Amino acid sequence: MIRAGLPVAVPGMRVGLLGGSFDPAHEGHLAITQAAMRRFRLDRVWWLVSPGNPLKARGPAPMPERIAHARRLLDDPRVVVTDIERRLGTRMTADTIAALRRLYPGVRFVWLMGSDNLVQFHRWDRWKRIAAAVPIGVLARPGSQTAARHSVAAQAMAQARLPQEQAGTLALRRPPAWVLVNLPMSPQSSTALRAGR
Ligand SMILES: Nc1ncnc2c1ncn2[C@@H]1O[C@H](COP(=O)(O)OP(=O)(O)OP(=O)(O)O)[C@@H](O)[C@H]1O
Numbered sequence: 001m002i003r004a005g006l007p008v009a010v011p012g013m014r015v016g017l018l019g020g021s022f023d024p025a026h027e028g029h030l031a032i033t034q035a036a037m038r039r040f041r042l043d044r045v046w047w048l049v050s051p052g053n054p055l056k057a058r059g060p061a062p063m064p065e066r067i068a069h070a071r072r073l074l075d076d077p078r079v080v081v082t083d084i085e086r087r088l089g090t091r092m093t094a095d096t097i098a099a100l101r102r103l104y105p106g107v108r109f110v111w112l113m114g115s116d117n118l119v120q121f122h123r124w125d126r127w128k129r130i131a132a133a134v135p136i137g138v139l140a141r142p143g144s145q146t147a148a149r150h151s152v153a154a155q156a157m158a159q160a161r162l163p164q165e166q167a168g169t170l171a172l173r174r175p176p177a178w179v180l181v182n183l184p185m186s187p188q189s190s191t192a193l194r195a196g197r
């Protein structure tokens with residue numbers, strides 16, 4: 001599939017989707033991206049730089065600034081920084097995923113998130129539809145693993161959880177399917193960077 005301004009992917013390719021504000025991008029994003037590629041056997045990871053998280057009151061820095069910084073930080077041609085949500089006009093993840101599945105038939109998408117996001121995943125718009133549409137790879141983030149394991153979404157999706165040893169099959173699983181993997185964790189956050197810490 002080739003459409004101006006959108007990343008290229010061919011059927012069968014395994015593509016991880018890391019949505020985020022990236023305000024700014026940091027070592028934590030790099031660490032989970034590398035871990036996701038390795039553990040979930042992904043061919044690519046797309047950083048979906050969000051026009052604005054629907055649950056965050058504060059508006060982020062301008063998109064071109066966030067994208068330029070993310071690209072400067074990256075040194076891996078398998079990772080693509082994209083403003084695809086702005087181009088598609090989607091803001092809710094459920095809509096973004098539906099649009100991507102239409103645009104890229106046969107591509108194996110996996111939604112990626114830090115474990116802090118699993119804690120509040122049940123508050124996302126149509127979260128069950130997201131879980132029914134794509135496998136989900138959750139990456140441990142300091143301070144949130146226990147809450148993530150006991151979260152509303154984790155409990156509701158308990159039957160669909162894979163053991164870590166099967167993480168490599170995630171992209172080929174019929175959703176709902178999810179796994180929480182441990183990794184050498186990064187304490188970095190955009191909030192801390194914005195505060196100059
Ligand atoms: N250090 C980290 N470890 C694990 N996951 C992370 C880490 N930093 C960010 N993530 C994950 O990356 C995705 C995008 O995160 P985001 O761009 O909001 O960064 P953030 O550091 O969480 O920002 P903020 O501090 O502004 O909330 C989310 O799924 C988040 O859980």
Ligand SMILES: O=C(O)c1ccc[n+]([C@@H]2O[C@H](COP(=O)([O-])O)[C@@H](O)[C@H]2O)c1
Pocket residue numbers: 018019020021022048050052053054055056091092093094117123124125
């Ligand atoms: O769709 C939703 O309701 C929704 C609610 C909260 C967060 N998200 C998405 O989750 C991703 C991580 O957001 P953030 O701001 O924590 O980086 C990003 O792609 C957001 O658009 C999506």
